[in-house]
Amino acid sequence: MKFNVQFILLSYDGYMPEAGEDRCPVKARTMIGGMLAVAAVTAGGLWQAAVKSQTPRKIPITMTPPMPFEDVTFDSGGGRVHGWFIPARADMPKPWPLVIIAHGWGSNRSRVLRYARPIWEAGYALFMYDVRSHGASDPVRAASAYLFRDDLLAALKYTTARPEIDPDAIGVLGHSLGGLGTILAVTEGIPVSAVITDSMPSQFEVIVSSELRRRRLPLFPLAQLIPRIWFWRLGESLSSYRQRDPVIMLNERRRGMQLPMLMVHSKGDNFIPRVSLNILCPKPIRL
Known part of the structure; x- marks a missing residue:
């Protein structure tokens, strides 16, 4: 023993x-x-x-518009959003047509000023804003493409209430995730007359893999695990998002609407691959 x-x-x-x-x-x-x-x-x-x-970089505002502008704020989802309202040229009769410019992930309104002058010179008023958790706007707990959609809808509500703006002559230009937020808003029937997207990710999987590569993190197994945490923090399931695939929703919505859309993607985009455009447009025009 x-x-x-x-x-x-x-x-x-x-x-x-x-x-x-x-x-x-x-x-x-x-x-x-x-x-x-x-x-x-x-x-x-x-x-x-x-x-x-899921937390975008907070980049400070480094430039202001070269033309006269007005600092504005408006509410979105219980937070304050900061933006610029740029009146149309002095020789343009009111009410003015308007183009809203939506920046991408980890950016802010000053970084999309490159679009402003040619549009303004063509006779349009402009509206540019910082999506929440970007620039000077209030932070949120968990950012996503839905945030870009919701802040665009709030920007539309603000601008259409301005008496100098023609509510029937509003267009949206969205860069990168700002473009995806625009498309998500389009699928809900936003009252706009034209949409332009530049270098827009068309699928959720593209966003995940691009963000992981940018942060030099391994795709496997993070590409399978991290999205589940993202959506848990957003209060919804990954499966419910996939049921609302923006490509499918846009194509279904487009059948019943007369909305001109221009989608472009740079060949030199090292973050979002240009094949994303092919998913939406099987036969794109090459420039």
């Missing part, structure tokens, strides 16, 4: 437990505890990676 006890001590580093005591040997408990600790650290790292990739 002594040999058996020594055998247990040497092999398991434990002892014969009394009735009712924990029967898990010390070394086994240590191993299980270590495995749980590793799992906790891994899960914590995965969570941090998901939160970080």
